[in-house]
Amino acid sequence: MTVTSLIIRLTMSLPSGLASATIKGYFLRLLQLLSTCLAFSLVATTGTWRETIGNWSMFIWCFCFVVTLLTFIVELCGLQFLWPFSWDDFLINYASYSTLLCLSASIIYPTMYIQIVPRGSSWNHAIAATAFSCLASVTYATEVAWICARPSHITCYVLRMPGLLKGLENFVACVIFGFISNTSLYLHQPALVWCVAAYSICLFLGAVALLLYLGGYSNKLPICFPIFLLGLALLSIFLYASALVLWLLYQFDENFGGQPQRSSDVSCHHQLTHLVCTWDQRLVVAILTAVNLLIYVADLVYWARWVFVRD
Template sequence: MSTWSISPSRDAVFSVCVFVRLPQLFSTCVAFSLVADMGFQRGAIGNWSMSFWSICFTITLIISIVELCRLGSEFPFFWYNISITYACYAALLCLSASIIYSITYIQLVPYGPYRDRAIAATAFSCIASVQYVTEVARMRVWYKLKEIFFYVHTTRALLKVLETFVAGLIFAFLSSTSLYLHQLALEWCVAVYSICFILAAVVFLLDLAEWEYRLLVPFPIFHLVLSLLSVLLYVSALVLWPLYQFSEELGRQPQRPSNGDFGDKLTHDMCAWDQCLAVAVLTAINLLVYVADLGYWARKISVGTEDQPGDS
């Protein structure tokens, strides 16, 4: 079945672009502009949030142009899977930016124009995340009415979205190499995050491209082995990262310092201790996701079933 034959009509595409994509573009652009206008006062957290909003704005604009020009059939994967999978990630990106920016920046800024801009940017970021969720829900209903199997609505796809997204957040908090280059065990943890992210991304792309059954081994077994490997790797990271970051016996600080390394209050950067804690929490969260993924595939193999259209 070709992508062209299952694509919405031109009127439907125009309606989605006007009533869904245009508000998304407006919200992410406003959030980006408000923080960009703060200059050096926005700090590293502001730059980090701006990168999220700019990515969402740019890709949403590209998707809108592709759909308006009816170029979806030129892509190697089914276009509807690509666009809605992106919407899932965009919703998570905007939501994460809203939460992290608000708790690490707004509460430290005194009342005034900078605080007002930060609050407004957070509000528009929240609006954007709601709009992306709305897009996913609308398209889900549309494809269900057309009786089209929608990969990203399956449990296995949602788990892969969460695995890769949480790993991306971990990499964002690891932007400072000083957090881990001083210790071999911590470098191993970073290697674990990288290896598991690459494995999850490869499996995700195989599914999107519908190439999973071209493998030499059954795909459920292949997925089960990778999930088990990822769980074991993440267990090692969950043990080693807190141990070498917060253990007093190893010369680290188990509690947040009362003074000192809080980051520059003028630019509102996160302190190193907070970044290490965020990585530890995200490691535990992603381990739970991988365990759920492992359990999902173990159950699929035990009962001998695969995802069916409508499996969610």
């Protein structure tokens, strides 16, 4: 019995709670499971992931595989009613984040490793893993478009401006954490630890805001939800602005123990084993911090117009 015929038979026997689930949805889910599983399996066999960014790419593929597998089991057993949030909104948001995360892994992993891995089986595995990561990105993006195209789905929060900004904020924060997973970048200096704390606080609050919306609890706050988001954006701007200033000072200013020149970083002299050295990681974090700060400013402007102008 083929996988397709098995899914068709299971679909026909599912309870009414899964009436909206189709073969197309199961097919996408299986492609997601296959692509993410093959991506981390191929990389695990090469041994080229035992670095900071490599660990982050492996985490992305493993995380997407596990959550997708759990989602598939829930849908297959018709247990969506146990989920406290809107199931479609959860699927859209999860697929959107997975699209961005797998896409970033598809770019960062080959940039760091394919060029330094010697030709042979390891190089072929790294190429194949990148291809499957790209396939995972496409399947997750297809799922977002498919769910939003359903006649029964009225709104697509993640594709509207506030949802898009919140998604970008959280995504950039996740990429930042991928680069600062090398604790030697900040543990030696309390000011840099504060930067990591600022990133963590903003990511946590952003996730809380998203859960409040998905759970339908936004109207149960003691203040209006747009005002809450406006205050959240203002707080995040303060945290990111302080993180940007401190990160630049303590990483690149000699007066604060930083390294203004790339050549002063010893790890940058070993390009055959490290395509992206420690100094490069510091620079990427600084750039991403500035990018996220601008996104939070756009978020603040949006909600300020909503609160003070729209009314």
